[in-house]
Amino acid sequence: MRKKPVSAVSKVGRFSFPRKAFAFPYMLFLLVFIIVPLVMVLINAFIDDATGRLTLRNFVTFFSDSTGLRVLGNSLVIGLLTTGICLLLGYPAAYLLSRHHASNRILVLLFILPMWVNFLIRTLSTKAIFLALGVELGMGTVIFGMVYNYLPFMILPLHTTLSDIDHAYTEAASDLGADGVQTFLRTTLPLSVPGIVSGITMVFIPTISTFAISELLSNRQIFLFGDSIQTKFSQGLYGVGSVMSLVMLAFVLLSSAVLNRLNRDDPKGGSLL
Amino acid sequence: MAGDEKIIELKNICKTYDLHEAVTNLSLSIRKGEFVTLLGPSGCGKTTTLRMIAGFEKPSSGTILFNGKDITQIPAHQRNINTVFQKYALFPHLNVFGNIAFGLRFKTVPDGEPYEENGEMYQNVRKLTKVEIAEKVERALKMVDLEGYGHRHVNTLSGGQQQRVAIARALVNEPDVLLLDEPLGALDLKMRKDMQLELMSMHKKLGITFIYVTHDQEEALTMSDTIVIMRDGVIQQIGSPKKIYDEPANAFVADFIGESNIFSGIMREDFKVEFIDTLFTCVDKGFKKDELIDVIVRPEDIRVTEANSENAQIKAEVLSSVFKGTYYQTTVLTVDGEERNELLVHDNVECREGSVIGLYIEPYDLHIMRKSRLINTLETVMWDEGVVEICGGRFPCTSLLPSGTPVKVEIDFDDVRLFDDEEDGIIGGEVVDSIYKGSYYQCIVRADDRYQFFIDTEDDWLIGDRVGISVDPDKLIVTPLEEASANA
Structure with missing residues (x-):
């Protein structure tokens, strides 16, 4: 008997629905909780809180206010410092984790463990410890708290990248006469740039x-x-709050654009250093 | 080309990983300028040996000498040896130029005249300049026919081109020894043939020592001055390709290199050997009377003649005859004798399937070698009355010696039973070898404590497979050790 492939296909087709339908719930979520608020922020930035009219006064208010700008500057400095410290602490940790395979899992777990505690509880406990030790709260404690909170986000992408680097490359480097430090600087470090970039992005x-x-x-x-x-x-x-949110958004977009660029350029010969 | 001066000597090298012994008591010397190939099936320890010469692995025991100097503990980056890696290991973050120049950046050259200070001679050194590096890279690119490829990114190159870059990257450092770890494995057949010729001409031109690892016997026969055949961490034979082909040291080598007919035979007297139920004249002597031996005959050494010709030593029935371009590959089954044996014949005579033909072999074409073992023998202890311990397993036996008695156990090759499922045997083991011997397969199974059982079986067991081993109780020949030694 002849097969009837055509009818079989149409029969399946009638009872199925497009696979992209699975994405609809998330798209709805995206629309309601991300697109709509962004549009509201955008509109609010141009509306006078008092009169409800279209205006640019919110921008003038923010950009002429030196306190606001100083806070922005502070935030950037603290962000850079936190990221730098996380990288300095996280890279060696991730490097060691990627070398020692046996105890690896437990160590990774130890690094992730703090993330299981609610961030507010973690931060309040940190504060309590500082107070108990008599440490004065200020810039130092803030940066400590930030590093403590964001360090795992630096270690994880670095660990993934470093573990994925083929051991043959380090062997090839030492075969060609590079000692331990040179091997690290000329192969492992440049090859881990994607991990560094995503770590920086995530922190x-x-x-x-x-x-x-x-x-x-x-x-x-x-x-x-x-x-x-x-x-x-x-x-x-x-109004002013929305303008500030937009400024923040601009910084986030800018930094991720810069980092993306760094990552993409890398295989073509450049490196971070 | 190859002088007598030894450049690399391996002395009693062993390498153990956890419980697995990858290389066992390996000794080998390599002459300056030689093209040496380490050849063997996968897992035979050839790559481990190469990695120890390169310095990526340290031997568990033994020494490695380089120009007479002990380099066993010297790290890879201080050895003047470069490697072409199996999958090239080209740095993906560097272009072709960067890859080739990589090693040159660490190189130092003498700067100025040597001078004397406090009775000691000193020599200033300096790094290579950018111009010097660029010149050397250009020359290396030219040598591998990749001029103008310096700026290309390595991922945009074809497999063959990547291969050339890997070779250039190693050779640009002017090493004394070049190690090549199955460098042609990833290339297609035609490319592989071309690269074989190119590597050979490079070796001739540069005059440096090449140590080449491969599992491809044809590649080894084509390229090498010397072939080192390994199996299961042990060297089986070292010799020129011709010698290894013509005079294989044992059945494994004969089976691995080229095609061969391998049979068990008996030396009846000097110059007389009996196998496949026929008496042949040979050129060998000095064996014991009726000593059991292995006979190896290359298929091209068996001549075809008429069945009733007076030359014919054996009569055989033709099973198949296939034209192979320059010869006919004919499979025949012997007609006479209590057991019929299969032979492979290469001759330029076409034979009709089903017909009976005569075969003869010249005396000097019979290669006779002592058997490495006639019976499986182990020394062990009784576990209990009627139970003997073998390789950690408890085997029921007919001996009623008390527990703990030291005993010698003997098992005939055809009394060992193998099972597909490891669980079905009393102990488990790994098949390390299986050789067809005309009417049966002789296979070697390594138990977990590394004892090797020789087994004659009807089936061809897959090398590398795990199998179960058991022996019928009445087939275990158990004798107390004191008695055995008293008898001896």
Whole structure:
């Protein structure tokens, strides 16, 4: 008997629905909780809180206010410092983790373990420890808290990248006369640039927009950009708050564009150093 | 080309990983300028040996000499030896130029005249200049026919081109020894043939020592001055390709190199050997009367003649005859004798399937070698009355010696039973070899404590497979050790 492939296909077709339908729930979520708020922020930035009219005054208010700009500067500095310290601490840790295979899993677990504790509880406990030790809360404690919170986000991508580097490359380097340090500088480090870039992305971008950590660990002395946006909104200053959110968004987009660029350029011969 | 001066000597090298012994008591010397190939099936220890010469692995025991100097503990980067890696290991973050120049950046050259200070001679050294590096890289690129490829990214190159870059990257450092770890494995057949010729001409031109690892016997026969055949971490034979082909040291080598007919035979007297139920004249002597031996005959050494010709030593029935371009490959089955044996014949005579033909072999074409073992013998202890311990397993036996008695156990080759499923045997083991001997297969199974069982079986067991081993109780010949030694 002849097969009837055509009818079989159409029969399946009638009862199935397009596979992309599985993406609909998330697309709906995206629309309601990301696109709509972004559009609202954009609109709010151009609306006068008092009169409800279109205006550019919110921009003028923010950019002429030196305190606001100083807070922005502070945030960037703290973000850069946190990222730098995370990289300095995280790289050697990730490197060691990728070398020692036997005890590897337990060590990775130890690094991830703090993330299982709620971040607010973690930060409040840190504060309690500092107070108990008599450490004065300020810039130092804020940066400590930030590094503590974001270090795992640096280690994990670095660990993944470093573990994936084929051992043959380091062997080839030592075969060609490179000693341990030279092998690291000329093969392992450049080959781990993608991990460095994604580590930086995962730490720097959240740190410049973070709030609460600075507030809790500095007794409200140090105000970061995230905190001041929160304050503006809680004071009902939606217009200026929205402008600040847009400025923040611009920084996030800019830094991820720069990092993306770095990552893409790398295989063509350049490196971070 | 190859002088008598030894450049590399391996002395009693052993390498053990956890419980597995990869290389066992290996000794080998390599002459300056020689093209040496380490040849063997996968897992035979050839790559481990190469890695120890390169310095990536340290031997568990033994010494490695380089120009007479002990380099066993010297790290890879201080050895003037370069490697072409199996999958090239070209640095993906560097272009072709960067890859080739990599090693040159660490090189130092003498700077100025040597001078004397406090009675000691000193020599200033300096790094190579950018111009010097560029010149050397250009020359290396030219040598591998890749001029103008310096700026190309390595991932944009074909397999053959990557191969050339890998060779250039190693040779640009002017090593004394070049190690090549199955460098042609990833290339297609035609490319492989071309690269074989190119490597050979490079070797001739440069005059440096090449140590080449491969599992491809044809590649080894084509390229090498000397072939080192390894199996299971042990060298089986060292010799020129011709010698290894013509005079294989044992059945394994004969089976691995080229095609051969391997039979068990008996030396009846000097110059007289009996196998496949026929008495042949040979050129060998000095064996014991009726000593069991292995006979190896290359297929091209068996001549075809008429069945009733007076030359014919054996009569055989033709099973198949296939034209192979320059000869006919004929498979025949002997007609006479209690057991019929299969032979492979290469001759330029076409034979009709089903017909009976005569075969004869010239005396000097019979290669006779002592058997490495006639019976499996182990020394062990009784586990209990009626149970003997063998390789960690408890084998029921007919001996009623008390527990703990030291005993000698003997098992005939055809009394060992193998099982596909490891669980079905009393102990497990790995098949390390299987050789067809005309009417049966002789296979070697290594138990987990490394004892090797020789087994004659009807089936061809897959090398590398895990199998179960057992022996029927009445087939275990158990004798107490004191008695055995008293008898001896």
